[in-house]
Amino acid sequence: xxxxxxHTKPEVEEMLKVVGINSTDELFSSLPQEKRVKSLGLPEGLxxxxxxxxxxxxxxxxxDAQHFTYFLGAGMxxxxxxxxxxxxxxxxxxYTAYTPYQAEISQGSLQTMFEFQTMICELTGMGISNAxxxxxxxxxxxxxxxxxxxxxxYKILVSDALHPEYIxxxxxxxxxxxxxxEKFLHDKxxxxxxxxxxxxxxxxxxxxxxxxxxxxxxxxxxxxxxxxSKDVMLIVVTNPISLGILEAPGxxxxxxxxxxxQPLGIPMNFGGPSFGIFAIRDDKRFLxxxxxxxxxxxxxxxxxxxxxxxxxxxxQHIRREKATSNICSNHALGTLYASVYxxxxxxxxxxxxxxxxxxxxxxxxxxxxxxxxFKRKFSGEFFNEFVVETDINxxxxxxxxxxxxxxxxxxxxxxxxxxxxxSQEKFSKGELMFCVTEANSVEEIDHLIAIAExx
Amino acid sequence: MELIFEISKSGRRGFIPPKMDVKPYKLTSExxxxxxxxxxxxxxxxxxxxxxxxxxxxxAVDTGFYPLGSCTMKYNPKLNEKVASLSGFSEIHPYQNPxxxxxxxxxxxxxxxxxxxxxxxxxxxxQPAAGAHGEYTGIAIIRKYHRDRGDFSRDEIIVPxxxxxxxxxxxxxxxxKVVVIKSNDRGMVDPEELKKAVGPxxxxxxxxxxxxxxxxxxxxxxxxxxxxxxxGLMYYDGANLNAIMGQIRLGDLGFDxxxxxxxxxxxxxxxxxxxxSGPIAVKSFLADFLPVPTVLKKGEKYVFDFxxxxxxxxxxxxxxxxxxxxxxxxxILVMGEEGIKRASSMAVLNANYLKAKISxxxxxxxxxxxxxxxxxxxxxxxxxxxxxxxxxxxxxDYGIHPPTVYFPPIVHEDIMVEPTETESKYTLDRFVEIVxxxxxxxxxxxxxxxxxxxDTPVRRLNDTQAARHPVLRWxxx
Numbered sequence: 001x002x003x004x005x006x007h008t009k010p011e012v013e014e015m016l017k018v019v020g021i022n023s024t025d026e027l028f029s030s031l032p033q034e035k036r037v038k039s040l041g042l043p044e045g046l047x048x049x050x051x052x053x054x055x056x057x058x059x060x061x062x063x064d065a066q067h068f069t070y071f072l073g074a075g076m077x078x079x080x081x082x083x084x085x086x087x088x089x090x091x092x093x094x095y096t097a098y099t100p101y102q103a104e105i106s107q108g109s110l111q112t113m114f115e116f117q118t119m120i121c122e123l124t125g126m127g128i129s130n131a132x133x134x135x136x137x138x139x140x141x142x143x144x145x146x147x148x149x150x151x152x153x154y155k156i157l158v159s160d161a162l163h164p165e166y167i168x169x170x171x172x173x174x175x176x177x178x179x180x181x182e183k184f185l186h187d188k189x190x191x192x193x194x195x196x197x198x199x200x201x202x203x204x205x206x207x208x209x210x211x212x213x214x215x216x217x218x219x220x221x222x223x224x225x226x227x228x229s230k231d232v233m234l235i236v237v238t239n240p241i242s243l244g245i246l247e248a249p250g251x252x253x254x255x256x257x258x259x260x261x262q263p264l265g266i267p268m269n270f271g272g273p274s275f276g277i278f279a280i281r282d283d284k285r286f287l288x289x290x291x292x293x294x295x296x297x298x299x300x301x302x303x304x305x306x307x308x309x310x311x312x313x314x315x316q317h318i319r320r321e322k323a324t325s326n327i328c329s330n331h332a333l334g335t336l337y338a339s340v341y342x343x344x345x346x347x348x349x350x351x352x353x354x355x356x357x358x359x360x361x362x363x364x365x366x367x368x369x370x371x372x373x374f375k376r377k378f379s380g381e382f383f384n385e386f387v388v389e390t391d392i393n394x395x396x397x398x399x400x401x402x403x404x405x406x407x408x409x410x411x412x413x414x415x416x417x418x419x420x421x422x423s424q425e426k427f428s429k430g431e432l433m434f435c436v437t438e439a440n441s442v443e444e445i446d447h448l449i450a451i452a453e454x455x
Numbered sequence: 456m457e458l459i460f461e462i463s464k465s466g467r468r469g470f471i472p473p474k475m476d477v478k479p480y481k482l483t484s485e486x487x488x489x490x491x492x493x494x495x496x497x498x499x500x501x502x503x504x505x506x507x508x509x510x511x512x513x514x515a516v517d518t519g520f521y522p523l524g525s526c527t528m529k530y531n532p533k534l535n536e537k538v539a540s541l542s543g544f545s546e547i548h549p550y551q552n553p554x555x556x557x558x559x560x561x562x563x564x565x566x567x568x569x570x571x572x573x574x575x576x577x578x579x580x581x582q583p584a585a586g587a588h589g590e591y592t593g594i595a596i597i598r599k600y601h602r603d604r605g606d607f608s609r610d611e612i613i614v615p616x617x618x619x620x621x622x623x624x625x626x627x628x629x630x631x632k633v634v635v636i637k638s639n640d641r642g643m644v645d646p647e648e649l650k651k652a653v654g655p656x657x658x659x660x661x662x663x664x665x666x667x668x669x670x671x672x673x674x675x676x677x678x679x680x681x682x683x684x685x686x687g688l689m690y691y692d693g694a695n696l697n698a699i700m701g702q703i704r705l706g707d708l709g710f711d712x713x714x715x716x717x718x719x720x721x722x723x724x725x726x727x728x729x730x731x732s733g734p735i736a737v738k739s740f741l742a743d744f745l746p747v748p749t750v751l752k753k754g755e756k757y758v759f760d761f762x763x764x765x766x767x768x769x770x771x772x773x774x775x776x777x778x779x780x781x782x783x784x785x786x787i788l789v790m791g792e793e794g795i796k797r798a799s800s801m802a803v804l805n806a807n808y809l810k811a812k813i814s815x816x817x818x819x820x821x822x823x824x825x826x827x828x829x830x831x832x833x834x835x836x837x838x839x840x841x842x843x844x845x846x847x848x849x850x851x852d853y854g855i856h857p858p859t860v861y862f863p864p865i866v867h868e869d870i871m872v873e874p875t876e877t878e879s880k881y882t883l884d885r886f887v888e889i890v891x892x893x894x895x896x897x898x899x900x901x902x903x904x905x906x907x908x909x910d911t912p913v914r915r916l917n918d919t920q921a922a923r924h925p926v927l928r929w930x931x932x
Contacts, residue, residue: 002790002794002797002798003532003789004529004530004532004722004789004790004798004876004877005794005797005798005801005876005877006877006878006879006880007801007804007876007879007880011879011880012801012804014880015804015805015808015880016804018808018811018812019804019807019808019811020811024800024801024803024804027800027803027804027807027824027826028699028702028703028803029824030670030671030673030823030824031671031699031702031703032673032675032676032703032708035676035703035704035707035708036702036703037575037701037702037703037704037707039792040572040573040701040704040792040795041572041792042569042572042573042787042791042792042795043788043791043792044791044792044793045788045789045790045791045792045793045794046788046789046791047789048534048789051534051538051785051788051789052534052537052538054788055538055541055544055562055781055784055785055788056538056541056543057558058543058544058558058559058561058562059538059541059542059543059544059558059559060543060558061543061556061557061558061561062543062544062547062555062556062557062558062559063547063551063555063556064542064543064544064545064546064547065542065546065547065548066542066546067542070548072548072550072551074550075772075773076548076549076550076773078546078548080472080473082469082470082499084469084499084502084503086540087503088502088503088506088507088510090536091506091507091510092515092516092517092518092531093510093511093513093515093517093518094510094513094515094726094727095515095531095536095724095725095726095727096515096516096517096531096724096725097513097514097515097516097725097726097727098516098521098523098526098528098725098727098728098856099725099727099728100727100728101523101859102514102847102851102856102857103913103916104848104851104908104911104912104913104914104915104916105512105513105514105851105856105911105912106512106513106514106727107456107509107512107513107912107913108509108510108511108512108513109513109727109728111456111458111509111512112506112509113727114458114927114928114929115458115459115460115929117927117928118458118460118928118929119492119494121928122492122493122494123492123494127928128927128928129927129928131728132729134584134585134588134729134730134771135584135771135772135773136772137769137771137772138584138588138770138771138772145628163772165769165771165772165773166772168768168769169768169769169770169771169772171768172595172746172767172768172769172770173628173770175595175598175599175629175630175767175768176595176598176628176629176630176631177628177630178630219482219486223485243488243492244488244491244492245482245487245488246482246486246487246488247485247486247487247488247489248488248492251489260772267545267546267778268545268546268547268548268549269544269545269547269776269777269778270544270547270548270549270556270559270773270774270777270778271548271549271772271773271774271775271777272584272730272771272772272773272774272775272776272777272778272779273584273729273730273732273776273777273778273779275729275730287925293728294925294927295927296921296922296925296926296927297921297926297927297929298916298917298918298920298921298926299916299917299920300913300914300915300916300917301906301914301915301917302914304913304914305913306913306916307916308916308918308921310918310921310922310925310927311922311925312922313922315620316587316620316621316623316624317619317620317621317862318620319620319624320620320623320624320633321623321624321626321627321633322627323620323624323627325624325628326587326590326591326621326624326625326627326628327585327587327588328585328586328587328620328621329584329585329586329587329718329725329728329729329730329731330585330728330729331584331726331729331730332726332727332728332729333724333726333727333729333730334729334730336506336727339459339506340502340506342494342495343459343469343494343495343497343502343505344469344470344499344502345469345470345472345494346467346468346469346470346494346495346496346497347491347492347493347494347496348468348491348496349468349469349470349471349472350491350492350494351488351491352472352475353472355475355479356472356473356475358480358482359475359477359478359479359480360477362480363477363478363480381482381483381486398552402552402555407548407551407555410550414550417761418747418761418769438472438473441473441476442476442477445477
């Protein structure tokens with residue numbers, strides 16, 4: 001018998017009789033019999049405990065954040081997750097529910113999503129948020145397509161200080177509708193070159209995409225970027241955990257804000273799932289072209305407040321090929337992580353967490369520079385990660401860190417293999433990006449510095 | 456219930472971060488936030504109570520029968536959750552040295568191999584985050600394949616009129632025109648219609664099989680031949696794979712590209728609408744077009760392979776929804792060869808049993824042998840002024856999640872029922888009793904249905920008001 005399938009033998013026989021057939025094999029009589037498969041070549045099923053042991057063995061082969069200290073970021077971060085987050089998201093009433101199509105028995109899902117939308121508006125300074133996309137990269141690609149739809153123009157300008165995987169995702173999404181993607185460069189501060197951006201905006205440009213803080217950790221001057229980005233949609237990719245202390249992109253006039261929600265209480269999960277943030281200016285014309293599910297407040301027949309999925313006429317199940325996107329499943333459970341996280345930390349906690357990230361990363365940079373082996377690459381202000389150039393033997397350094405139970409910085413030249421064309425400046429060997437969060441204690445940082453000093 | 460913002464009290468806290476243990480750093484003032492975000496200020500206990508109480512307003516697989524057609528709401532085993540939360544899987548970073556995540560890469564590789572075996576395909580990517588995302592990826596592969604051959608004239612994707620809405624939408628997002636073909640009177644693709652639709656503009660065809668009526672497209676081999684004969688490729692929408700897994704392989708039916716919905720077929724939970732996971736498997740001639748990176752096994756080591764020359768690029772960051780992959784792999788290990796076959800057998804048995812019973816009560820327009828789901832219609836209740844929507848809303852009062860309603864779009868007043876294999880005969884019989892009761896109520900007291908639901912946390916909600924006067928966030932009065 002199978003633990004997940006309840007049918008007893010007499011029941012099967014009784015049910016077959018009702019159907020009017022003699023064997024379960026007859027259920028498949030409409031399949032082309034000559035193509036039926038005898039054996040898939042899968043192993044025999046295992047009991048629960050042995051599957052657990054097998055997978056535990058695999059898990060133990062990995063170096064994880066319970067046993068190692070992380071100085072690695074670049075789009076995925078090791079932050080402290082308050083204990084209550086996991087407890088709440090593990091409730092079956094949440095995680096085993098489907099999309100809330102039946103609103104009357106889904107008010108739990110719908111209200112948390114409505115609250116989530118509010119929190120994202122508050123964080124980003126935008127007027128409207130949807131109920132999530134898949135991740136930061138795909139959300140940003142969808143934002144690019146939305147600006148094309150809205151402006152009816154076919155060129156998108158992308159900062160080369162945007163995360164390389166986001167750039168590659170945008171390029172993929174742009175290929176179908178034949179949107180032209182052009183990059184603008186960063187300057188020696190690691191910030192958008194305003195001159196270069198200005199020179200590339202033309203009548204064909206629908207949108208401009210920048211990241212804040214950007215891929216190199218540097219905080220962009222959104223005011224200056226907005227000033228030169230006239231008559232185009234400004235899309236700002238953000239790290240939401242930084243917005244406890246950084247000015248909201250909405251206050252600089254962003255038209256769309258996207259980003260990855262992982263820092264808000266979601267484990268790193270080897271890269272997913274997290275969720276994609278998608279927020280827009282409070283503008284009805286924008287709203288009609290926005291992708292993804294949106295939750296709205298309404299009343300029931302007795303006048304009681306309730307929540308529903310709304311403005312569905314934009315979506316694929318109604319509009320089919322004319323929909324604003326093909327997105328159906330989103331990452332709702334990720335938004336629950338974020339809602340619980342933000343409710344727990346509150347405005348004061350988020351500010352303190354931001355201050356810890358800024359202070360600790362600057363502490364590490366200062367000490368690294370003192371060793372004489374590391375040189376800060378960009379002079380721009382940063383949030384919790386920074387790029388340095390080094391002359392030491394990097395693989396030797398990484399190995400020593402690993403032996404000391406530390407996961408070292410990202411080596412930027414790892415991204416070179418992602419770029420199939422030559423439009424992106426290649427990273428050089430010896431360019432490292434360190435990340436420090438509130439989860440790194442001063443002792444751990446000092447330990448890393450001691451290893452760096454000895455190189 | 457009160458919104459979390461309405462129970463907030465200035466100064467309260469639910470979580471205290473560690474103390475500052477280094478010298479504080481002052482950022483340039485122009486970047487520093489002037490007004491803090493208005494997030495809730497409440498204690499941990501209040502947060503837990505708020506969300507726990509909200510969760511109790513939800514219906515879920517853990518609380519009851521969820522016969523939502525096309526959604527495969529099967530039971531979500533708890534072992535899956537336990538293994539996915541092991542720190543060796545959940546607390547690892549996508550960019551750490553592959554030498555330090557060999558176990559995770561092994562799991563991705565092994566899951567890929569299992570899915571290839573189940574589908575009869577040759578190569579796989581685990582990157583797409585959902586079914587529709589998989590469709591997007593698969594159609595992008597088909598587009599690039601034709602262009603790589605120097606064929607730029609293929610700008611059409613064929614979909615049947617019974618297809619999921621994501622099929623035409625995924626095609627359109629890839630820049631294709633959508634050619635819709637009408638189903639025949641048995642609810643199937645008509646090969647004659649298809650022959651008229653294909654030609655030098657055909658890039659491919661998207662097909663769900665069994666289709667959204669729950670009927671297996673009997674002439675699938677002929678359909679594949681027609682599309683291939685015209686130079687197009689065959690795309691398999693995996694939403695309904697639960698009906699045939701282990702019985703027949705997609706590769707043997709002529710499909711070139713297929714997606715899996717791990718959150719349907721392979722028992723991972725739906726999480727209120729996501730995350731899912733939508734891996735794409737292809738035949739070997741398309742392997743080089745897959746998104747990068749894929750996981751390879753070299754000797755005893757697992758490596759990320761970026762070498763695909765013709766790759767469509769990336770469709771998202773990192774490698775996919777890894778923790779969903781862990782859950783799906785745990786499921787496959789528990790089920791094994793026989794379990795996978797038994798799952799589809801029992802899913803189809805459940806649907807046929809239920810159809811046999813329901814067809815005595817409601818109209819079942821395509822009453823052939825069904826696969827894992829079937830479509831019934833409440834059209835006979837129309838003279839009482841009762842719509843399918845009223846019918847399913849009344850089900851809520853009986854504590855049951857209704858079937859999908861008004862889909863597929865080719866049947867009037869339809870409900871689409873997918874019981875899945877994890878439901879017992881007892882549960883199905885109870886469902887039949889409820890349907891019987893409601894039909895009787897429709898006859899005796901139709902207002903009971905028109906005003907339903909009566910016993911839910913809220914009653915029927917005003918969708919029109921929500922759309923006309925959108926209130927999409929909370930604001931302080």
